[in-house]
Amino acid sequence: MGATDRIAAGLLRAHWWVGLFLCMALLANANARNILVLSTNSQLGVSPDSVDSVNNEIIEFTAPGDNVSHLSTMQTPGTLTQAYFTAGNFDLVLVNRLAYAFDPGNAQVLSDAMQNRWADAFALFYDTGGASDGAAATDLINVLQTAAGITVSASAPIGYDTPLALNTNSVYASNFGGAQQVRGGYFFYMNNVPAANVLFVQNGDPMPLNGTLVNNVYTVVIPGSQSYSGKGACIAASADISMFEFRNYFGGDNGIGNPNNTGLTNQGKLRPAFTALLSTGGGCWTPVVSKTFTPVSVTPGGVSTLTINVAGIPQGDTTGVSISDTLPAPLIIADNSASHNCGAAQLTAAAGTNSITLTGGTAPPAGCSVTVKVQWPIANINDCVAPNNVRTNTITPGAGAGFSTDQGQFNNPATAQLTCTAGSITVAKNVAWQPGSVVSDLSAMQFGMDVACTSDTNQVMPAKTTNVAVDTAGSGSTPVAPVVPNGSCVVTETIRPSAPANHEWVETTLPSTTQTMQAAPAVTTANITNTLRRSLTSIALNKNVTGWPATGTGGGVFHFTADCGTDGQHAGSVMLAANGSGTGSIANVPQGASCTINEDPSLPTPPQNYIWGALPAPQTIADVQPGGPPASFNNTLSRLLMTMGLTKTVTGGPSAGVTGTFNFIANCGVDGSFTGAVALNAASSGTGSITSVPMGASCAIGEQPSLPAAPDGYVWGALPADQSINPVQTTSSASFENKLNKTAPIAATPVPTVREGALVLLSIVLAGFAMFRLRRGRTNPAAMTVH
Secondary structure (H helix, E strand, C coil), X not given: CCHHHHHHHHHHHHHHHHHHHHHHHHCCCCCCCEEEEECCCCCCCCCHHHHXXXXXXXXXHCCCCCEEEEECCXXXXXXXXXXXXXXXXXXXXXXXXXXXXXXXXXXXXXXXXXXCCCCCEEEEEECCCCCCCCCHHHHHHXXXXXXXXXXXXXXXXEEEEEEEEECCCCCCHHHHCCCCEEEEEEEEEEECEEHHHEEEEECCCCCCCCXXXXXXXXXXXXXXXXXXCCCCCEEEEECCEHHHCHHHHCCECCCCCCCECCCCCCCCCHHHHHHHHHCCCCHHHCCEEEEEEECCEECCCXXXXXXXXXXXXXXXXXXXEEEEEECCCCCEECCCCXXXXXXXXXXXXXXXXXXXXXEEEEECCCCEEEEEEEECCHHXXXXXXXXXXXXXXXXXXXXXXXXXXXXXXXXXXXXXXXXXXXXXXXXXXXXXXXXXXXXXXXXCCEEEEEEEEECCCCCECCCEEEEEECCCCCEEEEEEEEECCCCEEEEEEEECCCCCCCEEECXXXXXXXXXXXXXXXXXXXXXXXXXXXXXXXXXXXXXXEECCCCCCCCCCEEEEEEECHHHCEEEEEEECCCCCEEEEEEEEEECCCXXXXXXXXXXXXXXXXXXXXXXXXXXXXXXXXXXXXXXXXXXXEEECEEEXXXXXXXXXXXXXXXXXEEEEEEECHHHCEEEEEEEEEEECEEEEEEEEEECCXXXXXXXXXXXXXXXXXXXXXXXXXCEEECCCXXXXXXXXXXXXXXXXXXXXXXXXXXXXXXXXXXXXXXXXXXXXXXXCCCCCHHHCCEC
């Protein structure tokens, strides 16, 4: 045949060999006598090697007395049915996927048969490397994915015959003592295969390590306890059938090329190995451990049920079941409700720990399970942030490891993933300005916030802190995550920046808000508003009164108005103290305002006998600040000055009257002395005044002795007595009366004797003494009147 046909035939033989190998494993059961062989029509242009491969496969896997059914029309619709399987009661099915694809309906019945275990075991030999493989590699990959969730990929094609090595680390290796190496060719290797499923690999590759993914895999085993979640048949799948071609099965050359002179052949190796694999307690029915989380996603503090399943074997009870599972941090056991149905096993799973152990268990053919409630502690909420919010819980099987039984175990690690889904809350900050404020740039401000959340199951989340920076207008927000996605969150402002110059925060207590968390995709937002207003301060007022009476009392209230332009008008006052001074203030003046302070003209009533001077000049404070300079005002009090009327009357004089000036003095004590006069011009009476006398003074008014000249023939009598006025008022006056006395005519007088002269002298002395006494204040009521 040509090179292309040789390649196709070689691949077919390699697949056949693997299929034979697996079929023998399935036939390990001593009662496995009903064998079904499936293929496409061997005469549809298939090379002689392909025909040879199927025939040699049947020879290898059967013994005398076995019932063999060969259905070679898989390309024909309706060939394969469930009834066919039921009637045949097959122990082993050899599936040969050659260059021609199976009819889709037949392929679906085959899949159903493997899934529902209509036969105990299936050996698949897919000719993946021929020049016209008809997408056999894709079909094989799909079977592995569907049956066991194994996602593999195909390697580059292998265009030659080669030895394949047994995976000596496999649990099935002991069944293949006589098949350490086999021979095949013209195929694709399978890549990314779990180590526990690997049976044969590329010769010379290192042996697969448990728990790893392996490339260059030739044959895969899916044990019944793994197949279709423990409900399917045992499956052995090879990416080749050329192992059954003449040159690889018998050696030498069958006359169509590609001779095998290596001495490595496959005849007689496969049936014993597969028989051991499929015997009671054999590897294909090795117990398998698996696990699941329900639900697969929780919220912080949430609980999921971890179920560890042990798939039994159909031959009988699985004994000595041992499980050891350590939960990955931060997962812990939620409570003490863990349970199992694995016979008399001892289960240890204490709340708050992360260790689950089961010893001495027994799993019936239907299997058994362990259930444990697992919690993602809310204290570890920070671990709920993608992409690090997934925890993989793994049990690694093996004697003395995570899972083992007396019947052995499938060493593929059992894994389950739990995801923690947290929420987030947006903390929004807004700064509002009250009317009268001077709006300014707030972009330098940051507000400290605490976020404390409680889940809907009353799990308390550790508080989180954040800062919210605002823009020029005072608005800003920041997301806070992770937080509980349910329940509620209390957002409290903890740090508030200083208010802008001349402003203050309205809120005396830092604001807080409580928000009910909204289910995704809704966004939960906590809005916190701070309000700024203009700071208010006072303008200090100093009041002093010049001219305040020494004996004065409180002088009433002085009122003031501060005109602050756009910042309004504001009033204040000063209560004057008894010493003529006082202080006060104008309250609630916007800080930073520029104000002109005026004293109101409505001054208090001045002290008695006083009058206010002109109002003080206005005062300007350009930048009102707390503790700033006062506005000082000085008012002047002046004493009211009165004019006291004087009335002068002259009696006893000539009818022509008197001409001259009579002078007076008012002695007013501490208020001083003041003078006045009355001028007469040929008159016997007249008036005058004493001016500028302080009102309210207590004064004694006296006539000065410097009288005008008396008319001829007259002499002035004694001076009038002083007049007292207390207090001086607007109507105060004093009247004085002076008396003129005529002089005696001159007559001749005898010369007195000495004695007579002495008497005359004595008379003169006595008369002078009398005049002196009159001038010292004697009063003649008939001579004056006081008003």
